[in-house]
Amino acid sequence: MGAQQFVVAVAGATGAVGREMLKILEERDFPASKVIALASSRSAGSTVPFKNTELLVEELTEASFQGVDIALFSAGGSTSEKFAPYAAAAGCVVVDNSSAWRMDDRCPLVVPEVNPDDLDWHNGIIANPNCSTIQMVVALKPLHDAATITRVVVSTYQAVSGTGQKAIEELERQVRGLMGGQEVENKVYPHRIAFNVLPQIDVFLENEYTKEEMKMVHETKKIMGDDSIRVTATAVRVPVFFGHSESVNIETAKKLTAKEARAVLAQAPGVRVLDNPGEKIYPMPINAGGMDDTYVGRIREDDTIENGLNLWVVADNLRKGAALNAVQIAETLAARGLVRVQDRNVFETK
Template sequence: MSQQNGLHVAVVGATGAVGQQMIDTLIKRDFPFAKLTLLSSARSAGKKVMVKGQEYTVEEAKPESFEGVDIALFSAGGSVSKQFAPEAVKRGAVVVDNTSAFRMDPDIPLVVPEVNEDDLHKHNGIIANPNCSTIQMVVALEPVRQKYGLKKVLVSTYQAVSGAGAVAIQELNDQTKAIINGENYEPKVLPVKSAEKHYQIAFNAIPQIDVFQDNGFTYEEMKMINETKKIMHLPDLSVAATCVRLPVAVGHSESVYFEVEQEGVQPSEIKSLLSDAPGIVLQDDPENQIYPMPANCVGSNDVFVGRIRKDLDEDLGFHMWVVSDNLLKGAAWNSVQIAESLIRLGLVKANQ
């Protein structure tokens, strides 16, 4: 990206896994910032971070931290966003929030640039970044919706532990070593750190991500259901999700069944459509065992799609396999991508 105006960018949650990825992504994209402010909770304040050979000291986030900030990228938890995002907006910043704090607020756009970039025009200072598992699915489904219509989506996810933070990655590594060495261990993080019970994740699959709701679905599953409808502007779309945590460090995988509205669509047409779609890499050659896998998608901003096939019983039904780096497209890259869109659309200008 070419240098323009020289924006003042703040990253809130700069010491976390996603915050670190946000900083790295800003650098890799040559994002046009003239000033960078790194913020965190009081607990992490004072830490040193190297950015392009320059040492930055992470500061405690306070209302006055946002004076003169043009774009604030938040990824420090919902309570922090609720406390400080309005303060940033008051001071003239546009907030891109990577928590669930504002996602379902009807007055706040929930944006995946490949899908609903135009919604950015409706922002009132805050833009919500969707859930990681939702993002990759809607990127893969949007070209299909545009051409053939979409009436039903059933998704089962196979999600990496990094979605639960760095402590979950550490727990996976520690448990794996303990089991291999025949040592005892006590699970403390998954499925939900604050829950009463914790289960091993190494050599296991846990069919719970986030807390259960009264309807039997987890909060993560309801995020996917509600966010998909909002992003795609399809309030009547039939969506259901089952979200499962696997012993994978980075990279979410999803088995997606979807039904189109147009009859007679062939898998080859959907493959051709997705091969030309923005943000998608088609990996679909089963004869040569070519299909997306999380181990191969880490570090990429793209969404990888494969195993596209027609349902054997439902003429309008199709199946596909979708994989993406949950820390990048699922979080940091989508946030920075939103910021890039704001600049390109002329919706952000440097604070005077």
């Protein structure tokens, strides 16, 4: 008797992350008996590549999830808020890439290398964390287990692909224009992104932090299962197409040397240590492109505090920061026999 097969739907299949989800389902040979591509009415009737064929894109509706076991959502927050409850009510388990459900107490917020046990209590909707949070906690969790992290100061350097295809095209268009001596316009970002950095990702909140920065604060605490960890963040958009980088400073309750931290991280799931400054070896976005691991380097002690470390963390934001993590959640659900919705009435359909 073969392994159990699942009917899988990808909502938002025509977007950058949706296409990456399909690619990763194929690459990792996810046990799918059928894969359904869903998108808005505008995209219905088009096709997306999967394996050696093309999937016909169907319109996402309230009735799309009958007979579907797992749905991977990357269709935006408002779409997820509307349709994910219908999926859960149909008995389908949703893994949602938007921010809509991340801080909802009914929904686990999961990075499989960090908190897979939280999947045990899912009610049909599981939240995929923010891209910048995912790669950071993959690196933090083994260090937290070893020495108990008490404070995190993170500055991010985030690629334009985190905004979407229009941002990728805007950066490319601006670079070409400026190199040709032309005036360029910005539509996606409030200022020019080419040859510039923007210390703003998402909108500013009343506390003068951006929404992206506060996502990192709140999501880290939820994923790590420790509200006592103090987190502060500065999120910056940089003119890089793919791959987020982060400068992470941590303070721990127990002393952890740089050598000890390297040894811990070298054994950590999903982490690859690239750390030989003498040979100019350290993580860069060009290393991470198309790769599954989170890269960590520049591991060194912070001598301004008693128990401090500095890390440089890089990952492919479309893979580990979004699509791969979602597929890994689906894989973990399948492996643990959790592809089911115990109570289909937890989330109200509208």
